[in-house]
Amino acid sequence: MAEVLENKVNLPDVDQLIREQGYDDHFHEHHHGDKYQSGFISKYIFSMDHKIIARQFLITGMIWAVIGGLMSLIFRLQLGFPEENFAWLRPLIGRWVTVNDAGVGTITPEFYYAMVTMHGTIIVFFVLTAGLSGTFSNLLIPLQVGARDMASPFLNMLSYWFFFLSSIVMLLSLFLSTGPFSGGWTAYPPLSALPQASDGSGAGMTMWLVSLTLFVVSVLLGGINYITTVLNLRTKGMSMWKLPLPIWAFFTTAVLGLLSFPVLVSGFLLLFFDRSLGTSFYLSEIFVGGQALDFAGGSPILYQHLFWFLGHPEVYIIILPAMGIVSEVLSVNSRRPIFGYRFMVYSILAIGFLSFIVWAHHMFMSGVNPFISNFFVIFTLIIAVPSAVKVFNWLTTLYGGNIRLTTAALYGIGFVSMFISGGLTGIFLGNSAIDVQQHDTYFVVAHFHIVMGVAAMFGMFAGVYHWYPKMYGRFMNETLGKIHFWGTMIGAYAIFWPMHYIGMAGVPRRYYRFDTFEAFKHFGALNKFMTIAAIIVFACQILFIINFFYSIWKGRKVTSRNPYNANTLEWTTETIVPGHGNWEGNIPTVQRWAYDYNKDEREFIPQYVPVGPDEKDESH
Amino acid sequence: MALTQSGPVNRFGIHPQKFALWAAMGSIVMMFASLTSAYVVRRGAGNWLEYKLPLLFFISTLVLLISSLTLHWSYSSYKKGLELRYKSFLVVTLLLGLAFAVLQYQGWLQLYSYGIELKGNPSGSFFYAISGIHLAHILGGLAALTVAGIHAFGLPFAVSEKRRHRFELVCHYWHFVDVLWVYLLTFMIIQQ
Numbered sequence A: 001m002a003e004v005l006e007n008k009v010n011l012p013d014v015d016q017l018i019r020e021q022g023y024d025d026h027f028h029e030h031h032h033g034d035k036y037q038s039g040f041i042s043k044y045i046f047s048m049d050h051k052i053i054a055r056q057f058l059i060t061g062m063i064w065a066v067i068g069g070l071m072s073l074i075f076r077l078q079l080g081f082p083e084e085n086f087a088w089l090r091p092l093i094g095r096w097v098t099v100n101d102a103g104v105g106t107i108t109p110e111f112y113y114a115m116v117t118m119h120g121t122i123i124v125f126f127v128l129t130a131g132l133s134g135t136f137s138n139l140l141i142p143l144q145v146g147a148r149d150m151a152s153p154f155l156n157m158l159s160y161w162f163f164f165l166s167s168i169v170m171l172l173s174l175f176l177s178t179g180p181f182s183g184g185w186t187a188y189p190p191l192s193a194l195p196q197a198s199d200g201s202g203a204g205m206t207m208w209l210v211s212l213t214l215f216v217v218s219v220l221l222g223g224i225n226y227i228t229t230v231l232n233l234r235t236k237g238m239s240m241w242k243l244p245l246p247i248w249a250f251f252t253t254a255v256l257g258l259l260s261f262p263v264l265v266s267g268f269l270l271l272f273f274d275r276s277l278g279t280s281f282y283l284s285e286i287f288v289g290g291q292a293l294d295f296a297g298g299s300p301i302l303y304q305h306l307f308w309f310l311g312h313p314e315v316y317i318i319i320l321p322a323m324g325i326v327s328e329v330l331s332v333n334s335r336r337p338i339f340g341y342r343f344m345v346y347s348i349l350a351i352g353f354l355s356f357i358v359w360a361h362h363m364f365m366s367g368v369n370p371f372i373s374n375f376f377v378i379f380t381l382i383i384a385v386p387s388a389v390k391v392f393n394w395l396t397t398l399y400g401g402n403i404r405l406t407t408a409a410l411y412g413i414g415f416v417s418m419f420i421s422g423g424l425t426g427i428f429l430g431n432s433a434i435d436v437q438q439h440d441t442y443f444v445v446a447h448f449h450i451v452m453g454v455a456a457m458f459g460m461f462a463g464v465y466h467w468y469p470k471m472y473g474r475f476m477n478e479t480l481g482k483i484h485f486w487g488t489m490i491g492a493y494a495i496f497w498p499m500h501y502i503g504m505a506g507v508p509r510r511y512y513r514f515d516t517f518e519a520f521k522h523f524g525a526l527n528k529f530m531t532i533a534a535i536i537v538f539a540c541q542i543l544f545i546i547n548f549f550y551s552i553w554k555g556r557k558v559t560s561r562n563p564y565n566a567n568t569l570e571w572t573t574e575t576i577v578p579g580h581g582n583w584e585g586n587i588p589t590v591q592r593w594a595y596d597y598n599k600d601e602r603e604f605i606p607q608y609v610p611v612g613p614d615e616k617d618e619s620h
Numbered sequence B: 001m002a003l004t005q006s007g008p009v010n011r012f013g014i015h016p017q018k019f020a021l022w023a024a025m026g027s028i029v030m031m032f033a034s035l036t037s038a039y040v041v042r043r044g045a046g047n048w049l050e051y052k053l054p055l056l057f058f059i060s061t062l063v064l065l066i067s068s069l070t071l072h073w074s075y076s077s078y079k080k081g082l083e084l085r086y087k088s089f090l091v092v093t094l095l096l097g098l099a100f101a102v103l104q105y106q107g108w109l110q111l112y113s114y115g116i117e118l119k120g121n122p123s124g125s126f127f128y129a130i131s132g133i134h135l136a137h138i139l140g141g142l143a144a145l146t147v148a149g150i151h152a153f154g155l156p157f158a159v160s161e162k163r164r165h166r167f168e169l170v171c172h173y174w175h176f177v178d179v180l181w182v183y184l185l186t187f188m189i190i191q192q
């Protein structure tokens, strides 16, 4: 249970301090009556309030997570039970299950590939980018830096609605008669460049491109806003070195997005020219169905460079917000200052920088010059250093702490576990010589699902359980939460751990079935096991969704302003779910860093409390 | 509309909108940096048709440079309260911008008549793609200049901080797409 510690320490009264020391920006005089957010539509739908936008991102992300998760169940069923009769899936997916004369239903290969592709695209972009960084950057940046809202609430609103549009286009593409795009989430040419190359390469790919282009617009609008807000709208006293770690993470994430997504757009534009104007950027002499097409001299590897120049930073765009959230959750719940705050910041920045110069480690087997590969091997392995620094600091923060094992804290610890497991396999893959064997096998699938998929999800869960009171004024149910955690934690390892072994045995990723291959037949039982684990993990997520919606109306009410006895500014607002403008009166000013837990006999000291005369200021 | 929330303390000493514009420019720079590096990589792979750029592209560049100059004059006249100079230089800028777009188009036609087509050898495709994507950014700039024009002629003349700031953003963007083109052209010449 999230035992709410009563405030046993002698703290100055929050309201009084903020009244006396806070900053008066005459906000509520200007915004009297709040004519922009009075109606239902302007308040809940086309809202410009960062907290509503955060909830919009979260709920949309959750819907996509369910859709993306269901897709993975469909292809896992196919892999685990290739001989099974799937006629019962007909009501759900219609003619993508073909039923033969004997009444036995089979999932079509085209549909299998479409599901794998959509699953990847949806989880990477819609769930773990928009759903994670969109939600928490919006919720936490203004509240933790002490701002009334984002720098541009209007662009912020647009950012959500571009994401929404992008979602709609992708959703519609699922209903095309030729099916959605099916060439993998990385959309390599020629499958993505030739409309006639496969069923999904025509209209499906066009919609995929349109959807992702809209998505990039959303990321850019959001990112510009996050960066501007962090740099310009910090409250008085909030120097960069006093920022809580989530803010550093969101900030770096936004910078990565701003610098890498435009490169993806370039790649997409050239792809678009190849598809509709007949240029040969990515296509060379090629035959389709025995017909020679008049493309000449292009190179599909060019696309891979442009894609992975985004693609690798993108995986850090996904993991950095989770890292920031976990740092905060672990520090608050172990009642200890985060260990090595400055090193944490430097590692975030180092990871951000290095993520731009390692992209070709995805292309060791694409025919890039092996001498150039060496360069990428070295920088890839160097990323392990800041990653290890972070892991070390999380463990040290926990070590000897008075840990409150709340669901959020469990997810934080689970995150660290997953990040270690998945990071270690990254070091194998980063060696180009070892990657010759591992590339495009289930080993890679295991690596990135554990280090990115599961870890980032865990970071997101930690954030949702922890900041739920900020969003809805109630707690989520802890018992359900813990069942959810243990089910997901054990289940996720059960799904992905065996993939390392079959990957090492050479089982390639993205194959429709393995039981017909002499070499892979004997993995049948293991494949069944992974599929069953996947179904159980999905069932656990239903618990989460029930818990989430049940708690909005029926959860235990938050009775104090600062339920976790945390130091950061979001817990200083007069009402637990702040209204427009966040603080009713003055904005608190910041006097110290965010991690004064158990310092000088005091259990915690919030950021707005002035540093005493004989006290050490930790932010110097 | 509350387009921008100005904070209690503006810690950077720069207007948030201006900062946001610069961030957006950073994004655009990355986009063209990736296109030009794709060009270098593809060219290095051989099978590359060499050709000379028509003179028209140099004339258009000159026109664009002059338009930046006239926009600068318009802006400084606005600050000094010289209404007529402000308005006329703004109109001249807009016309020069349009002329640039037309000249680019004529340049493409000329290049096409040399036998360098959009399809075919990527050396041509790259040039059309890069200059075309740049032109799209110019069109955005022309739209911004048009809005500035509507402000200039639609509103009664007054020198205010808010209007100066708004105009300044337009100027920054226009100078930016100008410099961007100079970079792109220089790049093409060096590569040839």
Ligand code: HEM
Pocket: A186, A315, A316, A318, A319, A361, A362, A380, A381, A383, A384, A387, A422, A423, A424, A425, A426, A427, A428, A429, A430, A431, A435, A438, A439, A440, A444, A447, A448, A451, A452, A453
């Ligand atoms: C120590 C750190 C890491 C190293 C050395 C590393 C290395 C690699 C390498 C070499 C590959 C390419 C394997 C192949 O295709 O043959 C790869 C794939 C991948 N990694 Fe990592 N990685 C690390 C951490 C991460 C993290 C933190 C994330 C995400 C949060 C991540 C996400 C991915 C993804 C998504 C792929 C596969 C993409 C695909 O082909 O579909 N990696 N990693």
Ligand SMILES: [Cu+2]
Pocket: A311, A312, A315, A358, A359, A361, A362
């Ligand atoms: Cu990578």
